[in-house]
Amino acid sequence: MLSKKTRYAMVALVYLAKEESQRAVMSTEIAKSEKIPQRFLENILLELKKMGVLGSKLGKAGGYHLIKKPEEIRLSDIIRHFEGAIAMLYCVSEKQYQPCEFCKDESTCKIRGVFKEIRDTTYGILEKTSLQDLI
Amino acid sequence: MLSKKTRYAMVALVYLAKEESQRAVMSTEIAKSEKIPQRFLENILLELKKMGVLGSKLGKAGGYHLIKKPEEIRLSDIIRHFEGAIAMLYCVSEKQYQPCEFCKDESTCKIRGVFKEIRDTTYGILEKTSLQDLI
């Protein structure tokens, strides 16, 4: 199950992507509209800024805005950042691979084969889905 | 990511499925062989018994054994029991469905569409995989 943090991040990003102009959108506006706890949302928006997905403007009339095109922001990147890994087992993760602590030979492990298949199809769907597809 | 409990359950079940005879296998034997903490494993084996997957025999020379054929025990049932749901969002879960707290109309929600597709393909793989396939 995805964490609330990940869901809030997706919802906030879709909100910003729907905003056609480049205006800065206040976190309070997103929080109110999408019913996300304000201060928690700010943490999330800051993380998205550090990821290079959002930019921000300080001061009066400040706020957040996308700094990439919606079609360049892939769901797989968002999930991977907030969930840590897409795979259900570390031994089938691409970015966070760790050797299996149970099986002797990963190349013939049947359990691993099943979860590798799941990881690959899941990643395939997330990787081909951009923010543009979610507007 | 799957919890250790779920992984231990799968590993223990595969161990029992590999056992061709109907002999009772002690939890200590599985724990030692698969490097699973003994007392935690016992909790898991008891849950599997309550699920109707395992039977047990008390006393000396007691232990656990499968009471279904390996081909009748589907991975989807194991995952669902220990993880709670297969889907990454409750709004696309079959068994644990809960309405989405964000979108106004689930039938047109794009986020939901993506995770429904992931849920369905994942379930498809888990549902067609039985313990027999993992031996």
Next chain:
DNA sequence: CATTATGTTCACCAATATTGTGAACATTCA
């Protein structure tokens, strides 16, 4: 320059889930 509205930083906290452990007891077999 003062005011006000915003983002920034960093520490902290509460609730919940995960990952176990302890101890007393029941059953079976030799």
Next chain:
DNA sequence: TGAATGTTCACAATATTGGTGAACATAATG
């Protein structure tokens, strides 16, 4: 009867999740 096993239920340590608080920095406006 004694040893080996499973059963039950409570408990505990640790990690993760889901936040909050407070002080501060920056920018626009008058």
